[in-house]
Amino acid sequence: MSVCPESEHSTVIRFENVTKVYARGARPALDRISLDVERGEFVFLVGASGSGKSTFLRLVLREERASAGKVFVAGKELGTLSSWKVPALRRQIGAVFQDFRLLPNKSVFENVAFALQVIGKPRHQILTTVPDVLEMVGLAGKEKRRPHELSGGEQQRVAIARAFVNRPPILLCDEPTGNLDPTTSLGIMRLLDRINRTGTTVLMATHDDEIVDQMRKRVVELSTGEMVRDQSRGVYGSDR
Template sequence: MITFESVTKSYDSKAEPALDDVSFTAEAGEFVFLVGPSGSGKSTVIRLVLREEIPTSGRIRVAGKSIVKMPTWKVPYLRRSIGTVFQDFRLLPNKNVFDNVAFALHVIGKSSASISTLVPDVLETVGLEGKQKRYPHELSGGEQQRVAIARAVVNKPGILLADEPTGNLDPATSQDIMDVIDRINRNGTTVLMATHDGEIVNRMNRRVIELADGVIMRDEERGSYQVGA
């Protein structure tokens, strides 16, 4: 589903590259944790998959397409097959829960009819039934992240990217969010999640790719956190 082949990314030709000769493959339906200290290149991987950045060298395939030489006008269609959630939720404060999720469908040209069936479905999936009319400021952090996840997966993408999705949440709420992401993964969505949260990684017992200074230190099936070990 996601393949990196010898990917190097330098933001500045003089400095050390943010990613240095990174290769890995995440199969369809797989759940992969990206771990490592700040500045190790986790976010760069996420941005490369989204094609917000273009690698300095190497090849990247996402959802069956080579994305490095992809023309700009095709990039939006690539992103429709990827859902993304961030640490800071990125909700629209002046729209309620339903409209925040519906916005993602409106702007890719979905009809009102399909929006009115898709949005309630996905809100149920993330456990927000009955809170459609709430505004973001009326929700807890965990609920806001559920809205963000609902928005990311409402269009049924094959891939879910999560960049520190529990970074702003307390442990109990983090676990609830992980349950939601796990449920989405079990429905067949490939998940690539960058995180600092060792406890979650250890509990989930999934594949772990550890990055340090832009290099893959280990890549383990059913791995644990142990950064720098």
């Protein structure tokens, strides 16, 4: 197995000349992307629909493999990573999506606890960890509710709690505010910012220009699979 050539300790995601082609003859969804994300960074991935943002996130999760080039996550090269090691890789990555993806028949508590049960955490640990993370995301007192008894913003907080409960070093967010109004979105961003300040690297794909402009974090822009901008403390549109 090859290991990331840079210091494993600071670079958490590295793309080396990565191309992804889904179907033979199709134009690349990602075209020769090279990028390093350091531990503790907050990175926005922006670009029009179809520019390759979700493909980028899927490569990090090893849901897809690069057609050419190398992807390193947490020091591991994903092209040569054995399939039996993929679950351990994914334990290092929390993921949050636009559509929340909660289990509808489970309570808030159970939705978050489930993430710990599947990785074999003991019951006593689950009983102390879940209330802590629910408190952190602002859902103390709502443990027994089902997802349909919560607002969209609250449902996204449950999804974030579930993604973060195991304290992964990396949090991937694919349009996490896409279904939320601006005020609720701001609350979600404050929460992601807090999580980032604990040292977790956050990589967030978004179309939400107001949020990108307010947060002033690193902005990586894709356009039809090519990286056209990588700006520290950037804004959504490069012309502003």
